[in-house]
Amino acid sequence: MRPARRDAHPKSHGCVRAEFRVEADLPERLAHGVFVPGAAYSAWIRFSNGNGDATRPDIRGDARGMAIKLTGVPGEKLLPSERDATTQDFILISNPTFFADDPARYATLIERGTSKNPLVAASAPLALGWKGMMIARKMVAKKISSPLETRYWSTVPFSLGSGPDRQAVKYSARPCTPETAPIPTKPGPDYLREAMARTLAAGDACFDFLVQPRAGAWMSVEDSRIEWTELDAPFVKVATITIPRQVFSTPAQDAFGEHLSFTPWHALPEHRPLGGMNRVRRDVYEAVSALRHELNGAERREPSGDELFPSPLPPQRRQLP
């Protein structure tokens, strides 16, 4: 059935254009890959709900997604099929930990969860074990007032650097301003998109993009159910994401966002995904994106960053210096 949507995170609140500006005085140990001190990239960011049902009202608790795609990134990328792409993706959700520590558990969860037998479907969370179930419960209980006022984490780690001094890091994006908008008393089914539209019609939004270097052997690279606590492994700001004032909710821009493909493997070798979960994501994301595009009869191509969509607002500053 057209349009074929994403298997996970099918409901988009909007795909917005943004600027990702790296700190000018970045410590040398963090200056790898796209983190070139003072560099600026134009970016696309897709905000989403995690649940597989794209018609589910936003007021139901859920894991929210923030998928960031930097454009104009030079250098050979990790995916053999997209070596020459000029994009770097960072994929984040609204929880610091993930509920599955190994791909087999995740696969069982999806298999049982999509079963037509209600008893099998109801038993799906058991696949996660006690710890995973507790994380999933917390994750999907979360209600938010706006995707622009929510914090996001990568949950799984990535390499930073590719030489002998490379280190494992996690990422996070934190709104520059604390949550201010209340959850509406009578929220419409798509109130998160409406909140984003209101904020961005009035002015810019912004996030600090943070890197958390691993600070001890107990901080597991394989088990993303274990939180790397901030107290033990502080986050360091490496960039500012500015989402300029804009009207994003047009049919053309919505369609553009739906046809984007995000994967942690759209990456420079300096940002290589780590751990078993990430290894599985390499093939899964590529395969389901290829199928989705085929079913939709859409071209599958990484964006250049020069895409333009007519906006009723006057154009603002050009994103890159």
Ligand code: HEM
């Ligand atoms: C083995 C583990 C995982 C599997 C099999 C998996 C699977 C998927 C699939 C099939 C999609 C849809 C892709 C598309 O249609 O183009 C997706 C999207 C997504 N996943 Fe995962 N996922 C995994 C782990 C994670 C983790 C650890 C995170 C945490 C950040 C995450 C966050 C997201 C987000 C935010 C999206 C939406 C991206 C967008 O806006 O296009 N996933 N995932």
